[in-house]
Amino acid sequence: MKTAELAIDRSGEGARVALSGDLRVGGVEGIYRRLAEVAGPGPVVVDGAGIEGFDTAGAWAIATLRRRLEAEGVAVSIEGLAPERAALLETVEKSLPKAEEAAPRPGGFVGWLGDFGQSVAEGWRTAAELLNLLGAIIVRLAGNLVHPSRLRLTSTVYHMQQAGLNAVPIAALMAFLIGIVLAYMGAVQLRQFGAEIFVVDLIAIAVLRELGILLTAIIVAGRSASAFTASIGSMKMREEIDAMRTLGLDPVQILVVPRTLALLFTLPLLGIIANFAGLLGGLVMAWVELGVSPEMFVVRLSDQIGVWHFLVGIIKAPFFALVIALIGCHHGLRVGGNAESLGKLTSASVVLAIFLVIVLDAIFAIFFATVNV
16 A cells, blocks of 8 residues: 555645545655645645545544644635545544634723733732642641651752852852942941941941841842742653652652752851841941941940841741742742743742742831831
8 A cells, every 4th residue: 555645736726635545644644744735725625535544643634734724714625535534534623622712802991901800810829829839848847857757858958058058159249249338328428417437337237137138038039949940840841740740759848848948048047148248348338438447347336236136137038038939949830841931930930039028028127117126
């Protein structure tokens, strides 16, 4: 039996496609490229009188050809098929996924309102999924307390190095420069009133309470949230997470818990390092610009700045770490099977993590102001 062949006759108003030979799974592959050449604008007639072998592979080729042409507005008719082959073609056509017709998008205020509603619904869905993931993490952590052998210590230490130790240079440098900027801007203003010594209070309160830990969390969100999403998302694309579930392994226990613990341990330490770097930057600039000696800076710092200013900043660190880890891992688990989904969700995880860190910091600021801390 000869392989499938296809002849296209365009002598009339439309086109006549003559199929012949073996249109079974072994012979139909050779005509797929020629089928893509069949087009309108006139009607298309598919002649199957010369077909010698026919199965679902051939029926699928004819059915998809008719679906494509009809979607382009071209009329298609099938001729010459034996009754049993026509019945098989009808069965295959019924199994094709139905093409969904996209409703025209309304414009103006109605369109904006629809987009806003979709954004709100997506936000609530994401919030519910994050709460679900948070509950799963808490359950796994409780199980680790009962069965410590389940904790993946090697993975946790590895992520502590990646998310914490490797971020020390950039976090320290950023805080040092922020301290310099605060001292310089404060010096410009306080010199007018002869209150240069109060620059120490300005730097200490700003760095210890807010900027040290907040900017560190933003840097970690940019580094770690994207890294978590990219690494877990790549595994999702390669179906490694599905393979884990098939083997009876828990992806949350293996992938999410170590990353969450790593950030919970390292972000407070990074915050402390950033605080010292910020104070050092402020000390250097106050010494150079205002003539406040390091000894006077340290004495003023110890006399006027209470320990609560330091604790207010450090208390926020674990909450920031939990938010960053949740969003990074959650978006990684949502990645689909293509690179476009991976890139989109990686960018979205960074934006959402930074946004929620700032929102959480504002909530803490209001809370501490309410309780006079």
